[in-house]
Amino acid sequence: MTFNAEVFQITVLSLQISALATGLSLLIGLPLGTLLALGRIRGRAFLLSLVNTGMGLPPVVVGLFVAMTLWRSGPLGDLRLIYTPAAIVIAQVIISFPIVTGLTAAALQSLDPRMRLQLYGLGASRLQMVWALWKEVRLPLLAALMAGFGSVISEVGASMMVGGNIRYQTRVLTTAIVLETSKGRFETALALGILLLVITFAVNWIFTSIQQRSARR
Amino acid sequence: MSALVELSNLLVYRGERPALELDRLEIQRGEVLAVVGPNGAGKTSLLLTLARLLEPQRGRILFKGQAADALPATAYRRRLALVMQEPLLFDRTIFENVAIGLRFRGVPKGEIQRLVPRWLENTGVLHLADRHAGEISGGEAQRVSLARALVLEPELLLLDEPFAALDPPTRETILQDLASLLGETAITTVFTTHDLREAEQLSDRLAVIIGGRLRQAGTADEVFASPADDEVARFLNHRVARSA
Numbered sequence: 001m002t003f004n005a006e007v008f009q010i011t012v013l014s015l016q017i018s019a020l021a022t023g024l025s026l027l028i029g030l031p032l033g034t035l036l037a038l039g040r041i042r043g044r045a046f047l048l049s050l051v052n053t054g055m056g057l058p059p060v061v062v063g064l065f066v067a068m069t070l071w072r073s074g075p076l077g078d079l080r081l082i083y084t085p086a087a088i089v090i091a092q093v094i095i096s097f098p099i100v101t102g103l104t105a106a107a108l109q110s111l112d113p114r115m116r117l118q119l120y121g122l123g124a125s126r127l128q129m130v131w132a133l134w135k136e137v138r139l140p141l142l143a144a145l146m147a148g149f150g151s152v153i154s155e156v157g158a159s160m161m162v163g164g165n166i167r168y169q170t171r172v173l174t175t176a177i178v179l180e181t182s183k184g185r186f187e188t189a190l191a192l193g194i195l196l197l198v199i200t201f202a203v204n205w206i207f208t209s210i211q212q213r214s215a216r217r
Numbered sequence: 218m219s220a221l222v223e224l225s226n227l228l229v230y231r232g233e234r235p236a237l238e239l240d241r242l243e244i245q246r247g248e249v250l251a252v253v254g255p256n257g258a259g260k261t262s263l264l265l266t267l268a269r270l271l272e273p274q275r276g277r278i279l280f281k282g283q284a285a286d287a288l289p290a291t292a293y294r295r296r297l298a299l300v301m302q303e304p305l306l307f308d309r310t311i312f313e314n315v316a317i318g319l320r321f322r323g324v325p326k327g328e329i330q331r332l333v334p335r336w337l338e339n340t341g342v343l344h345l346a347d348r349h350a351g352e353i354s355g356g357e358a359q360r361v362s363l364a365r366a367l368v369l370e371p372e373l374l375l376l377d378e379p380f381a382a383l384d385p386p387t388r389e390t391i392l393q394d395l396a397s398l399l400g401e402t403a404i405t406t407v408f409t410t411h412d413l414r415e416a417e418q419l420s421d422r423l424a425v426i427i428g429g430r431l432r433q434a435g436t437a438d439e440v441f442a443s444p445a446d447d448e449v450a451r452f453l454n455h456r457v458a459r460s461a
């Protein structure tokens with residue numbers, strides 16, 4: 001493998017999959033974390049413990065469960081998603097949404113609880129109250145976003161198991177590195193590794209710049 | 218003078234225990250009512266109940282003769298404004314802090330540009346408009362929190378021990394400024410305090426709450442001249458002795 005169209009395709013696919021997975025994790029994790037932090041729910045401590053456990057889910061275990069579910073004979077086998085980019089997205093969402101959920105809940109719980117009363121006391125609707133609180137914790141929320149993205153762009157086990165590392169279809173940077181290493185082509189593997197690091201750094205740099213700009217404000 | 222708010226037969230729980238039990242209390246239009254009582258007496262519970270931030274287990278709140286809960290909570294709350302003991306400013310500029318309630322109400326931008334500087338000026342903090350909330354002093358922050366409530370021109374202003382966290386000289390100047398602003402605007406105001414001097418200076422009437430129950434309501438002169446019972450007398454004497 002050389003730095004050619006194939007590497008470009010792998011890189012773009014990696015970014016697409018991880019960006020989509022991070023976006024979906026935000027869509028799930030932000031409201032769920034908010035509900036866990038602010039809602040009147042029984043068993044909050046138990047549910048937060050579940051989420052916190054989920055923050056450390058081993059990607060191979062997630063890969064195993066998603067593979068079993070999407071396998072042709074599995075409960076969702078008819079969808080024919082196994083060994084597709086969609087399967088990798090599903091696995092990555094399961095890996096990263098607990099991270100976004102847990103960090104969102106922790107950020108909101110760190111606020112003075114009277115802030116909600118103050119917002120209501122100034123006429124906020126429930127949605128306006130939540131939006132204002134999200135703005136209050138925008139720095140930790142951006143950190144949650146970065147942690148979510150970091151967890152999926154760098155994982156390999158689940159992508160390998162549910163994606164199958166199929167050339168031009170489901171091969172992403174991490175699975176390509178594993179493949180090249182297994183073939184003893186360390187130079188290519190190293191180059192792909194550096195590319196992965198550079199991309200991860202670039203994405204985090206963008207988010208960190210946004211974060212620090214709002215921190216200075 | 219007619220009643221803006223009438224509370225009757227009210228029972229409010231906080232957690233497992235009753236925090237407030239009121240047979241009857243009227244808040245007259247345009248008056249400044251000071252709710253006084255020792256710590257834990259139920260003063261804040263009264264304000265939160267008035268703001269529908271605590272739901273009473275029993276009783277009735279009439280706002281302009283209509284049941285308060287006839288309106289959705291948000292629509293009801295948009296008729297009032299709440300200032301808490303801590304300024305609780307939001308992580309944004311002072312201008313944006315004061316504009317937030319107007320934005321919640323969908324007030325047009327032009328109107329916000331007109332109203333916010335006016336109330337920042339009225340409360341003496343116009344020069345801080347572009348500063349960040351984290352860059353100002355405690356006294357300035359409390360002025361901003363007053364501006365944030367007054368800019369809404371509420372029908373009912375609720376102030377929960379707004380000066381308790383301030384040092385005496387700052388408290389004195391803000392108190393004087395607030396007294397003149399309330400005099401000019403005639404906004405019906407309920408404020409809680411355990412400082413009787415502050416209550417006398419700012420209010421038209423006092424309501425003494427002890428142990429979650431309204432013990433006496435009347436002008437400061439009436440309350441001081443003839444306390445309703447021994448406990449009220451003890452509270453008044455104790456506080457007067459402390460502030461002397």
